[in-house]
Amino acid sequence: MSGAMQALIVAIAISGGLGVFLLMPRAATGTRPAGLALAGLSLALLVVAWCANFGEGDLPAGLVFCLLAALTVVAGVMTVTRRSPVSCALWFASVVIGTSGLFMLQNAQFLAAATIIVYAGAIIVMFLFVVMLAQQSGVSFYDRTPREPALAIISAGILLVLLLSVIVSTHHGESASVRPIAGEPSVSKTAFMSSDAAGQHVAGLGRSLFADHWLSLEIAGAVLLVAMVGAIAIAARKERA
Amino acid sequence: MLANYLIVGAILFVLGAVGFLTRRNMIVMFLSAEMMLQGVSLNLVAFSNVWSNWHGQIFTIYILTIAAAEAAIALALVVKLYHRRGSLDVSLWQDLREPDQPAIDDDAEPAASVPAPPAWPTLTPAGVEPRHTDEEIEEATHV
Numbered sequence: 266m267s268g269a270m271q272a273l274i275v276a277i278a279i280s281g282g283l284g285v286f287l288l289m290p291r292a293a294t295g296t297r298p299a300g301l302a303l304a305g306l307s308l309a310l311l312v313v314a315w316c317a318n319f320g321e322g323d324l325p326a327g328l329v330f331c332l333l334a335a336l337t338v339v340a341g342v343m344t345v346t347r348r349s350p351v352s353c354a355l356w357f358a359s360v361v362i363g364t365s366g367l368f369m370l371q372n373a374q375f376l377a378a379a380t381i382i383v384y385a386g387a388i389i390v391m392f393l394f395v396v397m398l399a400q401q402s403g404v405s406f407y408d409r410t411p412r413e414p415a416l417a418i419i420s421a422g423i424l425l426v427l428l429l430s431v432i433v434s435t436h437h438g439e440s441a442s443v444r445p446i447a448g449e450p451s452v453s454k455t456a457f458m459s460s461d462a463a464g465q466h467v468a469g470l471g472r473s474l475f476a477d478h479w480l481s482l483e484i485a486g487a488v489l490l491v492a493m494v495g496a497i498a499i500a501a502r503k504e505r506a
Numbered sequence: 507m508l509a510n511y512l513i514v515g516a517i518l519f520v521l522g523a524v525g526f527l528t529r530r531n532m533i534v535m536f537l538s539a540e541m542m543l544q545g546v547s548l549n550l551v552a553f554s555n556v557w558s559n560w561h562g563q564i565f566t567i568y569i570l571t572i573a574a575a576e577a578a579i580a581l582a583l584v585v586k587l588y589h590r591r592g593s594l595d596v597s598l599w600q601d602l603r604e605p606d607q608p609a610i611d612d613d614a615e616p617a618a619s620v621p622a623p624p625a626w627p628t629l630t631p632a633g634v635e636p637r638h639t640d641e642e643i644e645e646a647t648h649v
Binding site: 285289311314315318319326327330334337338341342344345350353354357360361364367368371372373375376379380383384387390391394395398405406407408410411412413414417418420421422424425428429432433435469470473474477478481485488489491492493495496497499500 | 507538541544566594597
Protein backbone atom coordinates (compact mmCIF):
# COMPACT_ATOMS: atom_id res chain seq x y z
CA MET A 266 0.00 0.00 0.00
CA SER A 267 1.29 3.40 -0.93
CA GLY A 268 2.07 6.04 1.64
CA ALA A 269 -0.45 8.40 0.04
CA MET A 270 -3.24 5.88 0.57
CA GLN A 271 -2.19 5.40 4.19
CA ALA A 272 -2.22 9.15 4.74
CA LEU A 273 -5.64 9.36 3.08
CA ILE A 274 -7.04 6.72 5.42
CA VAL A 275 -5.69 8.48 8.49
CA ALA A 276 -7.08 11.79 7.23
CA ILE A 277 -10.51 10.23 6.68
CA ALA A 278 -10.55 8.77 10.18
CA ILE A 279 -9.35 11.96 11.88
CA SER A 280 -11.64 14.39 10.07
CA GLY A 281 -14.60 12.03 10.30
CA GLY A 282 -14.02 11.38 13.97
CA LEU A 283 -13.71 15.08 14.76
CA GLY A 284 -16.79 15.81 12.69
CA VAL A 285 -18.86 13.19 14.48
CA PHE A 286 -17.56 14.43 17.82
CA LEU A 287 -18.64 17.98 17.04
CA LEU A 288 -22.01 16.82 15.69
CA MET A 289 -22.78 14.82 18.83
CA PRO A 290 -25.89 16.02 20.64
CA ARG A 291 -24.55 18.02 23.53
CA ALA A 292 -26.04 20.61 25.76
CA ALA A 293 -23.88 23.36 24.31
CA THR A 294 -24.83 23.87 20.71
CA GLY A 295 -22.93 25.90 18.17
CA THR A 296 -20.47 23.25 17.08
CA ARG A 297 -22.77 21.92 14.38
CA PRO A 298 -21.43 23.96 11.42
CA ALA A 299 -17.83 23.01 12.18
CA GLY A 300 -18.88 19.40 12.61
CA LEU A 301 -20.77 19.41 9.33
CA ALA A 302 -17.77 20.92 7.54
CA LEU A 303 -15.38 18.33 8.95
CA ALA A 304 -17.74 15.45 8.20
CA GLY A 305 -18.18 16.77 4.66
CA LEU A 306 -14.40 16.94 4.25
CA SER A 307 -14.15 13.35 5.44
CA LEU A 308 -16.83 12.29 2.96
CA ALA A 309 -14.97 14.00 0.10
CA LEU A 310 -11.75 12.22 1.05
CA LEU A 311 -13.73 8.98 1.22
CA VAL A 312 -15.02 9.50 -2.32
CA VAL A 313 -11.41 10.06 -3.44
CA ALA A 314 -10.45 6.77 -1.80
CA TRP A 315 -13.34 4.98 -3.55
CA CYS A 316 -12.39 6.43 -6.93
CA ALA A 317 -8.83 5.15 -6.46
CA ASN A 318 -10.27 1.63 -6.39
CA PHE A 319 -12.25 1.88 -9.60
CA GLY A 320 -10.86 -0.05 -12.51
CA GLU A 321 -11.29 0.65 -16.22
CA GLY A 322 -14.85 0.82 -17.46
CA ASP A 323 -16.37 1.02 -14.01
CA LEU A 324 -17.72 4.50 -14.53
CA PRO A 325 -21.55 4.11 -14.54
CA ALA A 326 -21.61 1.52 -11.79
CA GLY A 327 -19.01 3.52 -9.92
CA LEU A 328 -21.15 6.64 -10.04
CA VAL A 329 -24.20 4.78 -8.72
CA PHE A 330 -22.02 3.19 -6.09
CA CYS A 331 -20.67 6.55 -4.96
CA LEU A 332 -24.18 8.01 -4.66
CA LEU A 333 -25.58 5.07 -2.70
CA ALA A 334 -22.54 4.69 -0.48
CA ALA A 335 -22.47 8.41 0.29
CA LEU A 336 -26.17 8.26 1.20
CA THR A 337 -25.51 5.29 3.46
CA VAL A 338 -22.57 6.88 5.25
CA VAL A 339 -24.23 10.26 5.71
CA ALA A 340 -27.40 8.64 7.02
CA GLY A 341 -25.29 6.53 9.36
CA VAL A 342 -23.63 9.61 10.80
CA MET A 343 -27.01 11.26 11.22
CA THR A 344 -28.46 8.18 12.94
CA VAL A 345 -25.73 8.34 15.52
CA THR A 346 -25.75 12.08 16.06
CA ARG A 347 -29.35 13.29 15.88
CA ARG A 348 -30.96 14.19 19.18
CA SER A 349 -34.50 13.07 18.68
CA PRO A 350 -35.04 9.29 18.55
CA VAL A 351 -37.64 9.82 15.84
CA SER A 352 -35.04 11.44 13.57
CA CYS A 353 -32.66 8.62 14.43
CA ALA A 354 -35.21 6.05 13.29
CA LEU A 355 -35.88 7.91 10.05
CA TRP A 356 -32.18 8.28 9.24
CA PHE A 357 -31.71 4.60 9.98
CA ALA A 358 -34.40 3.93 7.37
CA SER A 359 -32.18 5.86 4.94
CA VAL A 360 -29.26 3.62 5.91
CA VAL A 361 -31.39 0.60 5.08
CA ILE A 362 -32.41 2.04 1.72
CA GLY A 363 -28.78 2.80 0.86
CA THR A 364 -27.60 -0.68 1.81
CA SER A 365 -30.41 -2.22 -0.22
CA GLY A 366 -29.24 -0.25 -3.23
CA LEU A 367 -25.72 -1.54 -2.67
CA PHE A 368 -27.12 -5.09 -2.43
CA MET A 369 -28.87 -4.51 -5.73
CA LEU A 370 -25.57 -3.49 -7.31
CA GLN A 371 -24.11 -6.82 -6.26
CA ASN A 372 -26.58 -9.26 -7.79
CA ALA A 373 -28.53 -9.64 -4.56
CA GLN A 374 -31.98 -8.57 -5.68
CA PHE A 375 -33.86 -10.82 -3.29
CA LEU A 376 -31.83 -9.59 -0.34
CA ALA A 377 -32.41 -5.98 -1.31
CA ALA A 378 -36.17 -6.51 -1.27
CA ALA A 379 -36.09 -8.63 1.89
CA THR A 380 -33.97 -6.10 3.75
CA ILE A 381 -36.34 -3.27 2.91
CA ILE A 382 -39.40 -5.29 3.86
CA VAL A 383 -38.02 -6.65 7.14
CA TYR A 384 -36.38 -3.46 8.27
CA ALA A 385 -39.20 -1.21 7.13
CA GLY A 386 -41.52 -3.20 9.37
CA ALA A 387 -39.00 -3.05 12.18
CA ILE A 388 -38.57 0.70 11.76
CA ILE A 389 -42.29 1.34 11.84
CA VAL A 390 -42.53 -0.66 15.05
CA MET A 391 -39.60 1.30 16.45
CA PHE A 392 -41.31 4.50 15.45
CA LEU A 393 -44.44 3.52 17.33
CA PHE A 394 -42.38 2.62 20.36
CA VAL A 395 -40.64 5.97 20.32
CA VAL A 396 -43.90 7.83 19.94
CA MET A 397 -45.49 5.84 22.74
CA LEU A 398 -42.65 5.81 25.21
CA ALA A 399 -40.26 8.67 24.68
CA GLN A 400 -42.08 11.62 23.23
CA GLN A 401 -44.17 12.74 26.13
CA SER A 402 -41.98 15.72 26.95
CA GLY A 403 -40.00 16.51 23.84
CA VAL A 404 -36.29 15.74 23.56
CA SER A 405 -35.32 14.45 26.96
CA PHE A 406 -32.24 15.05 29.04
CA TYR A 407 -30.55 11.77 28.28
CA ASP A 408 -30.83 12.33 24.54
CA ARG A 409 -28.92 15.57 24.81
CA THR A 410 -25.96 14.23 26.73
CA PRO A 411 -23.94 11.48 25.09
CA ARG A 412 -21.74 9.45 27.39
CA GLU A 413 -17.97 9.72 26.90
CA PRO A 414 -18.09 10.63 23.20
CA ALA A 415 -14.37 11.44 23.04
CA LEU A 416 -13.23 8.03 24.27
CA ALA A 417 -15.70 6.17 22.10
CA ILE A 418 -14.73 8.10 18.98
CA ILE A 419 -11.00 7.70 19.60
CA SER A 420 -11.28 3.93 19.98
CA ALA A 421 -13.63 3.69 17.02
CA GLY A 422 -11.25 5.80 14.93
CA ILE A 423 -8.37 3.46 15.72
CA LEU A 424 -10.55 0.52 14.74
CA LEU A 425 -11.51 2.27 11.49
CA VAL A 426 -7.89 3.01 10.56
CA LEU A 427 -6.92 -0.60 11.18
CA LEU A 428 -9.84 -2.01 9.18
CA LEU A 429 -9.35 0.34 6.24
CA SER A 430 -5.60 -0.28 6.16
CA VAL A 431 -6.11 -4.02 6.01
CA ILE A 432 -8.85 -3.74 3.38
CA VAL A 433 -6.95 -1.37 1.14
CA SER A 434 -3.61 -3.14 1.41
CA THR A 435 -5.28 -6.46 0.59
CA HIS A 436 -7.58 -5.43 -2.20
CA HIS A 437 -6.13 -2.27 -3.66
CA GLY A 438 -6.70 -1.99 -7.39
CA GLU A 439 -8.33 -5.38 -7.60
CA SER A 440 -11.16 -5.51 -10.08
CA ALA A 441 -14.42 -7.34 -9.53
CA SER A 442 -13.42 -10.16 -11.87
CA VAL A 443 -11.94 -12.38 -9.18
CA ARG A 444 -12.99 -15.97 -9.68
CA PRO A 445 -12.58 -18.96 -7.40
CA ILE A 446 -9.22 -20.63 -7.56
CA ALA A 447 -9.13 -23.07 -10.47
CA GLY A 448 -9.35 -26.71 -9.49
CA GLU A 449 -10.80 -26.00 -6.09
CA PRO A 450 -13.83 -28.24 -5.53
CA SER A 451 -16.95 -26.22 -5.12
CA VAL A 452 -18.85 -26.83 -1.93
CA SER A 453 -22.12 -25.66 -3.41
CA LYS A 454 -24.37 -28.00 -5.35
CA THR A 455 -26.07 -25.09 -7.09
CA ALA A 456 -24.33 -22.78 -9.47
CA PHE A 457 -24.24 -19.05 -8.90
CA MET A 458 -26.25 -17.15 -11.43
CA SER A 459 -25.26 -13.60 -12.00
CA SER A 460 -27.17 -10.94 -13.84
CA ASP A 461 -27.00 -12.76 -17.19
CA ALA A 462 -29.61 -15.20 -15.90
CA ALA A 463 -32.04 -12.53 -14.82
CA GLY A 464 -35.33 -13.95 -13.66
CA GLN A 465 -33.62 -17.08 -12.40
CA HIS A 466 -31.87 -15.27 -9.61
CA VAL A 467 -34.28 -15.89 -6.76
CA ALA A 468 -34.79 -19.45 -7.94
CA GLY A 469 -31.07 -20.09 -7.69
CA LEU A 470 -30.88 -18.53 -4.26
CA GLY A 471 -33.81 -20.63 -3.09
CA ARG A 472 -32.27 -23.82 -4.48
CA SER A 473 -29.03 -23.10 -2.68
CA LEU A 474 -30.89 -22.23 0.51
CA PHE A 475 -32.95 -25.43 0.53
CA ALA A 476 -30.29 -27.76 -0.89
CA ASP A 477 -26.96 -26.66 0.56
CA HIS A 478 -28.13 -24.98 3.74
CA TRP A 479 -31.24 -26.86 4.81
CA LEU A 480 -29.94 -27.49 8.32
CA SER A 481 -29.29 -23.81 9.00
CA LEU A 482 -32.76 -23.09 7.66
CA GLU A 483 -34.27 -25.45 10.22
CA ILE A 484 -32.17 -23.88 12.96
CA ALA A 485 -33.29 -20.41 11.88
CA GLY A 486 -36.90 -21.48 12.15
CA ALA A 487 -36.31 -22.87 15.63
CA VAL A 488 -34.55 -19.64 16.66
CA LEU A 489 -37.51 -17.59 15.46
CA LEU A 490 -39.93 -19.75 17.40
CA VAL A 491 -37.84 -19.53 20.57
CA ALA A 492 -37.52 -15.78 20.19
CA MET A 493 -41.27 -15.41 19.77
CA VAL A 494 -41.99 -17.47 22.87
CA GLY A 495 -39.33 -15.57 24.78
CA ALA A 496 -40.62 -12.17 23.76
CA ILE A 497 -44.14 -13.10 24.86
CA ALA A 498 -42.85 -14.50 28.14
CA ILE A 499 -40.84 -11.35 28.84
CA ALA A 500 -43.43 -8.78 27.84
CA ALA A 501 -46.54 -10.42 29.29
CA ARG A 502 -47.89 -8.87 32.45
CA LYS A 503 -47.81 -11.23 35.37
CA GLU A 504 -51.31 -12.13 36.46
CA ARG A 505 -51.69 -12.28 40.22
CA ALA A 506 -52.66 -15.78 41.20
CA MET B 507 -14.66 -2.58 -6.50
CA LEU B 508 -14.66 -5.15 -3.70
CA ALA B 509 -12.55 -2.91 -1.48
CA ASN B 510 -15.12 -0.12 -1.77
CA TYR B 511 -17.94 -2.27 -0.44
CA LEU B 512 -15.73 -3.49 2.37
CA ILE B 513 -14.88 0.13 3.20
CA VAL B 514 -18.57 1.08 3.42
CA GLY B 515 -19.24 -1.97 5.57
CA ALA B 516 -16.39 -1.08 7.92
CA ILE B 517 -17.61 2.50 8.23
CA LEU B 518 -21.15 1.38 9.04
CA PHE B 519 -19.82 -1.01 11.66
CA VAL B 520 -17.67 1.65 13.30
CA LEU B 521 -20.49 4.22 13.28
CA GLY B 522 -22.81 1.71 14.88
CA ALA B 523 -20.21 1.03 17.55
CA VAL B 524 -19.87 4.75 18.28
CA GLY B 525 -23.63 5.10 18.55
CA PHE B 526 -23.94 2.10 20.84
CA LEU B 527 -21.22 3.37 23.14
CA THR B 528 -22.29 6.99 23.38
CA ARG B 529 -26.06 7.21 23.15
CA ARG B 530 -28.10 6.72 26.30
CA ASN B 531 -31.52 6.13 24.79
CA MET B 532 -32.16 2.40 24.70
CA ILE B 533 -34.02 2.56 21.40
CA VAL B 534 -31.20 4.49 19.71
CA MET B 535 -28.68 2.00 21.09
CA PHE B 536 -30.72 -0.77 19.52
CA LEU B 537 -30.77 1.05 16.17
CA SER B 538 -26.98 1.40 16.34
CA ALA B 539 -26.60 -2.33 16.89
CA GLU B 540 -28.78 -2.93 13.84
CA MET B 541 -26.49 -0.63 11.87
CA MET B 542 -23.50 -2.77 12.79
CA LEU B 543 -25.39 -5.78 11.44
CA GLN B 544 -25.98 -3.89 8.19
CA GLY B 545 -22.26 -3.31 7.79
CA VAL B 546 -21.53 -7.01 8.23
CA SER B 547 -24.28 -7.94 5.76
CA LEU B 548 -22.75 -5.62 3.19
CA ASN B 549 -19.40 -7.39 3.58
CA LEU B 550 -20.97 -10.81 3.14
CA VAL B 551 -22.91 -9.84 0.03
CA ALA B 552 -19.80 -8.29 -1.50
CA PHE B 553 -17.83 -11.49 -0.94
CA SER B 554 -20.70 -13.54 -2.33
CA ASN B 555 -20.63 -11.51 -5.53
CA VAL B 556 -16.87 -11.59 -5.92
CA TRP B 557 -16.52 -15.31 -5.34
CA SER B 558 -19.59 -16.10 -7.44
CA ASN B 559 -21.41 -18.33 -5.02
CA TRP B 560 -24.49 -18.10 -2.86
CA HIS B 561 -22.96 -18.60 0.56
CA GLY B 562 -22.59 -14.94 1.43
CA GLN B 563 -26.20 -14.20 0.57
CA ILE B 564 -27.40 -17.20 2.58
CA PHE B 565 -25.41 -15.90 5.53
CA THR B 566 -27.11 -12.54 5.10
CA ILE B 567 -30.54 -14.16 5.14
CA TYR B 568 -29.49 -15.83 8.37
CA ILE B 569 -28.44 -12.44 9.75
CA LEU B 570 -31.87 -11.04 8.84
CA THR B 571 -33.52 -13.88 10.75
CA ILE B 572 -31.39 -13.35 13.83
CA ALA B 573 -31.98 -9.60 13.62
CA ALA B 574 -35.74 -10.17 13.62
CA ALA B 575 -35.49 -12.44 16.66
CA GLU B 576 -33.23 -9.94 18.37
CA ALA B 577 -35.61 -7.09 17.63
CA ALA B 578 -38.53 -8.96 19.16
CA ILE B 579 -36.69 -9.78 22.37
CA ALA B 580 -34.97 -6.39 22.65
CA LEU B 581 -38.22 -4.48 22.26
CA ALA B 582 -39.93 -6.71 24.82
CA LEU B 583 -37.09 -5.98 27.23
CA VAL B 584 -37.22 -2.25 26.49
CA VAL B 585 -40.94 -2.15 27.24
CA LYS B 586 -40.39 -4.04 30.46
CA LEU B 587 -37.54 -1.77 31.55
CA TYR B 588 -39.56 1.30 30.65
CA HIS B 589 -42.42 0.14 32.83
CA ARG B 590 -40.03 -0.31 35.74
CA ARG B 591 -38.33 3.09 35.66
CA GLY B 592 -40.53 5.25 33.46
CA SER B 593 -37.66 6.31 31.25
CA LEU B 594 -35.59 5.00 28.36
CA ASP B 595 -32.35 6.25 29.92
CA VAL B 596 -29.93 3.36 30.19
CA SER B 597 -28.04 5.08 33.02
CA LEU B 598 -30.92 4.32 35.36
CA TRP B 599 -29.86 0.70 35.21
CA GLN B 600 -26.28 1.22 36.31
CA ASP B 601 -26.96 -0.78 39.45
CA LEU B 602 -26.31 -3.78 37.24
CA ARG B 603 -22.67 -2.81 36.70
CA GLU B 604 -19.68 -4.79 37.92
CA PRO B 605 -19.13 -4.38 41.66
CA ASP B 606 -15.71 -2.73 41.28
CA GLN B 607 -16.84 -0.15 38.73
CA PRO B 608 -17.42 3.41 39.94
CA ALA B 609 -20.88 4.85 39.58
CA ILE B 610 -21.49 7.23 36.72
CA ASP B 611 -22.74 10.65 37.69
CA ASP B 612 -24.83 11.81 34.78
CA ASP B 613 -26.81 14.51 36.49
CA ALA B 614 -24.14 17.17 36.21
CA GLU B 615 -25.75 19.11 33.42
CA PRO B 616 -25.44 22.88 33.93
CA ALA B 617 -28.84 24.41 34.28
CA ALA B 618 -28.10 27.26 31.91
CA SER B 619 -27.56 24.90 29.00
CA VAL B 620 -31.03 23.41 29.17
CA PRO B 621 -32.83 24.79 26.13
CA ALA B 622 -36.00 26.69 26.84
CA PRO B 623 -39.25 25.05 25.79
CA PRO B 624 -40.30 26.02 22.29
CA ALA B 625 -42.03 29.38 22.05
CA TRP B 626 -45.53 28.81 20.80
CA PRO B 627 -47.24 31.64 18.93
CA THR B 628 -49.69 33.61 21.01
CA LEU B 629 -52.85 35.32 19.89
CA THR B 630 -53.48 38.89 20.87
CA PRO B 631 -56.60 39.01 23.00
CA ALA B 632 -59.34 40.80 21.16
CA GLY B 633 -62.42 42.41 22.67
CA VAL B 634 -63.28 42.74 26.28
CA GLU B 635 -63.55 39.75 28.59
CA PRO B 636 -67.10 39.56 29.90
CA ARG B 637 -67.72 39.76 33.59
CA HIS B 638 -68.12 36.32 35.14
CA THR B 639 -70.61 35.63 37.79
CA ASP B 640 -69.59 33.73 40.88
CA GLU B 641 -71.61 30.71 39.82
CA GLU B 642 -69.76 30.48 36.51
CA ILE B 643 -66.35 30.64 38.20
CA GLU B 644 -67.40 28.06 40.73
CA GLU B 645 -68.62 25.79 37.97
CA ALA B 646 -65.48 26.26 35.83
CA THR B 647 -63.15 25.22 38.62
CA HIS B 648 -65.10 22.03 39.14
CA VAL B 649 -65.23 20.83 35.58
